[in-house]
Amino acid sequence: MPVESASELKRKDVVGIAPLEPAEIQLILDTAEELLEVARRPIKKVPVLRGATVVNLFMEPSTRTRFSFEMAEKRLSADTLNFSASTSSVSKGETLVDTARNLMAMAPDYIVIRHPNVGAPHRLAEVVPASIINAGDGINEHPTQALLDAFTMRQHFGRLEGLNVVIAGDIRHSRVARSNAFLLNKMGASLRFAAPASLLPAGVEELGAETFLRLEPALEGADVVMMLRIQRERQAAVNFPSAREYYDFFALTEERLALAAPHAVVMHPGPMNRGVEIDSAVADGARSLILDQVTNGVAIRMAILYLLAGGRGAATADS
Amino acid sequence: MRRLLIRNGRVVDPSQGLDQGMDVLLEDGKVARIGERIRVKAETPVLDAAKLVVAPGFIDLNAHLCEPGYEHRETIASGCRAAVAGGFTAVCCCADTKPVNDEPSVTAFILERARDAALARVYPVGAVSHGLAGTELAEIGEMVRAGAVAVGDPGPVANALLMRRALEYARSFGIPVASHAENVSLSDGGLMHEGVVSTRIGLRGMPAAAEEVVVARDLMLARLTSGRLHLRHLSTAGSLELVRAAKAEGLAVTCEVAPHHFSLTDEDLAGATYNSDWKVNPPLRSADHLEAVKQALYDGTVDAIASDHTPQHRDDKELDFSEAPSGAVGLETAVSLAVDRLVHGKVIGIGRLVRLFSIGPAQAFGLPGGTLRPGSPADVTILDLRRRVTVDPKSFRSRSRNTPFAGIKLRGAPVVTIVGGRIAWRAEG
Numbered sequence: 001m002p003v004e005s006a007s008e009l010k011r012k013d014v015v016g017i018a019p020l021e022p023a024e025i026q027l028i029l030d031t032a033e034e035l036l037e038v039a040r041r042p043i044k045k046v047p048v049l050r051g052a053t054v055v056n057l058f059m060e061p062s063t064r065t066r067f068s069f070e071m072a073e074k075r076l077s078a079d080t081l082n083f084s085a086s087t088s089s090v091s092k093g094e095t096l097v098d099t100a101r102n103l104m105a106m107a108p109d110y111i112v113i114r115h116p117n118v119g120a121p122h123r124l125a126e127v128v129p130a131s132i133i134n135a136g137d138g139i140n141e142h143p144t145q146a147l148l149d150a151f152t153m154r155q156h157f158g159r160l161e162g163l164n165v166v167i168a169g170d171i172r173h174s175r176v177a178r179s180n181a182f183l184l185n186k187m188g189a190s191l192r193f194a195a196p197a198s199l200l201p202a203g204v205e206e207l208g209a210e211t212f213l214r215l216e217p218a219l220e221g222a223d224v225v226m227m228l229r230i231q232r233e234r235q236a237a238v239n240f241p242s243a244r245e246y247y248d249f250f251a252l253t254e255e256r257l258a259l260a261a262p263h264a265v266v267m268h269p270g271p272m273n274r275g276v277e278i279d280s281a282v283a284d285g286a287r288s289l290i291l292d293q294v295t296n297g298v299a300i301r302m303a304i305l306y307l308l309a310g311g312r313g314a315a316t317a318d319s
Numbered sequence: 320m321r322r323l324l325i326r327n328g329r330v331v332d333p334s335q336g337l338d339q340g341m342d343v344l345l346e347d348g349k350v351a352r353i354g355e356r357i358r359v360k361a362e363t364p365v366l367d368a369a370k371l372v373v374a375p376g377f378i379d380l381n382a383h384l385c386e387p388g389y390e391h392r393e394t395i396a397s398g399c400r401a402a403v404a405g406g407f408t409a410v411c412c413c414a415d416t417k418p419v420n421d422e423p424s425v426t427a428f429i430l431e432r433a434r435d436a437a438l439a440r441v442y443p444v445g446a447v448s449h450g451l452a453g454t455e456l457a458e459i460g461e462m463v464r465a466g467a468v469a470v471g472d473p474g475p476v477a478n479a480l481l482m483r484r485a486l487e488y489a490r491s492f493g494i495p496v497a498s499h500a501e502n503v504s505l506s507d508g509g510l511m512h513e514g515v516v517s518t519r520i521g522l523r524g525m526p527a528a529a530e531e532v533v534v535a536r537d538l539m540l541a542r543l544t545s546g547r548l549h550l551r552h553l554s555t556a557g558s559l560e561l562v563r564a565a566k567a568e569g570l571a572v573t574c575e576v577a578p579h580h581f582s583l584t585d586e587d588l589a590g591a592t593y594n595s596d597w598k599v600n601p602p603l604r605s606a607d608h609l610e611a612v613k614q615a616l617y618d619g620t621v622d623a624i625a626s627d628h629t630p631q632h633r634d635d636k637e638l639d640f641s642e643a644p645s646g647a648v649g650l651e652t653a654v655s656l657a658v659d660r661l662v663h664g665k666v667i668g669i670g671r672l673v674r675l676f677s678i679g680p681a682q683a684f685g686l687p688g689g690t691l692r693p694g695s696p697a698d699v700t701i702l703d704l705r706r707r708v709t710v711d712p713k714s715f716r717s718r719s720r721n722t723p724f725a726g727i728k729l730r731g732a733p734v735v736t737i738v739g740g741r742i743a744w745r746a747e748g
Contacts, residue, residue: 095637117639118521119593126592140521178521202524203515
């Protein structure tokens with residue numbers, strides 16, 4: 001049974017997928033679908049957030065997520081301010097809570113935050129009146145990524161429930177895997193993880209996935225194969241031997257993709273390590289939805305900004 | 320002659336197998352007599368302890384008093400005020416001061432400050448390694464001569480050879496070596512107990528095995544060296560099982576547990592929105608480990624309940640969970656938590672509770688006290704098992720307020736703390 005859509009998002013913040021109800025996820029996806037239309041207009045802008053201020057607080061390097069949020073904010077006519085780790089006072093030893101209190105003096109309506117520390121958005125949400133949107137907190141959650149992934153799957157297959165989704169790679173350090181797991185479980189998809197045990201978290205069953213220690217058996221009958229970036233910058237050298245060996249056993253190649261369902265599609269949250277976790281032939285192949293994910297990311301972020309505003313006017317209204 | 324008669328109390332003293340209504344007469348800093356209806360001259364002060372438990376003074380084996388060097392968190396005076404208000408007559412303080420207590424002048428300084436405070440007894444625990452660096456032995460003999468009662472780095476000692484040599488060397492001075500059992504490479508930057516809850520809330524976990532492998536190592540070294548080993552704040556089922564087996568074998572090992580490890584689990588941490596007051600090391604474990612801690616308290620595997628009082632400044636605890644330092648203050652909550660969770664929670668009886676706070680810790684570190692035998696120090700802790708208290712950090716005598724217990728209601732509390740025959744603290748109302 002498809003999940004019914006909620007009529008509104010009854011919350012101040014989107015700090016993760018974990019707290020969201022299935023009906024709220026459905027609402028975000030439905031709203032994003034309507035907002036996707038804005039990108040096809042000659043003037044790609046609607047005035048629904050005119051006069052609203054959004055602070056983009058990026059305490060960890062990010063290009064695509066930051067650009068995607070900024071584009072979403074601009075398409076909704078919001079005013080945006082960008083803070084990043086290199087320019088902010090956080091590097092001078094200010095606590096996050098202090099930074100937030102200072103920002104509040106500027107009375108923003110939204111704070112989009114990416115932070116290396118797990119729970120930073122949650123704590124911010126408790127101390128400031130602005131709406132907090134989590135753009136990735138440490139290894140915990142990346143809710144907008146999971147929503148755009150789900151949107152992309154739904155767009156392609158027309159549904160989420162019953163889909164067989166494989167997520168492969170560094171599950172233990174991946175907020176994308178975690179947010180996707182929470183979301184896909186709530187929406188009735190069936191989830192598999194494929195990774196060596198050194199890249200799986202303790203108590204992985206808590207994430208509601210069937211676990212495979214090799215990629216090949218996980219791929220059988222898969223509708224969606226999502227490859228995760230092997231985050232070499234966060235990896236101690238003990239978690240897997242080398243990029244070369246990783247490619248040998250765990251990369252998605254055309255041969256391995258042939259083990260999935262004939263109609264299977266390939267996704268990747270980016271940025272990709274070509275030749276490590278994914279072969280270029282697959283990444284750029286006909287079954288890749290990787291660029292759709294990027295396009296859909298803007299619509300998802302517009303939907304969240306819009307819904308948190310309490311729905312000022314119809315989503316597609318242009319005046 | 321300075322006298323005090325404690326009248327009509329329920330005297331619970333496991334060192335003598337006592338649990339009965341009796342009077343206790345203190346005289347010139349010693350326990351003079353213990354018996355029924357002791358008669359004294361009219362001018363002798365009398366403390367009515369009817370309906371109260373009269374116990375040997377409680378001893379805390381593990382508190383960070385932070386002085387010298389970190390007086391913004393705690394001083395020896397504020398720590399002693401917290402100790403007596405929590406029912407402790409004696410506190411063993413850790414070596415993580417600045418400068419580190421790894422040589423006799425620091426040991427002597429701590430004792431001098433404690434004399435000035437003149438509240439609780441303070442027993443310094445020296446560092447086992449010079450500068451807590453884990454590479455060279457600290458001046459163990461010199462510190463013992465200056466008054467140290469044990470040695471042990473407050474953090475993990477990665478170097479097994481140093482641990483071996485310390486256990487051997489300390490034998491000459493008759494003191495135990497206290498170990499914070501943790502393999503840091505296995506902890507791998509973990510912020511909480513590794514398990515289903517860490518996976519659910521996305522915080523990096525440290526496995527129970529990070530503690531257990533070092534407990535196993537240290538027990539084998541104790542066997543190898545015939546040294547006296549004390550294991551600090553054990554928190555896992557596996558650690559306690561290892562200690563149980565070592566004691567059955569007859570090794571000279573003692574261990575302590577901290578109140579938060581029999582009161583809170585990782586689920587409680589998960590409910591606290593990444594608030595670093597719930598961040599302690601060893602971390603709050605899962606419910607099965609908590610049950611194992613209770614079982615070990617019940618079956619006698621555990622020798623002492625120690626507060627692991629770790630003051631942290633508010634500015635530091637306001638940092639994000641991953642950056643904030645570990646630790647919770649405990650001197651002013653330990654006894655109430657133990658009475659509430661263990662005695663009223665029907666895990667142990669009052670006799671065992673008193674043992675875990677008195678003769679148990681006294682024997683672990685070879686301290687005077689822990690008993691009301693005539694001739695012993697006149698240190699007495701008086702408890703009201705029915706008194707209801709609400710944990711209010713604002714009322715703490717400690718300089719720090721970092722506790723995961725704020726606002727919780729507990730039944731049972733210390734009401735009078737007597738050190739050397741003098742009333743050091745008395746509950747209001």
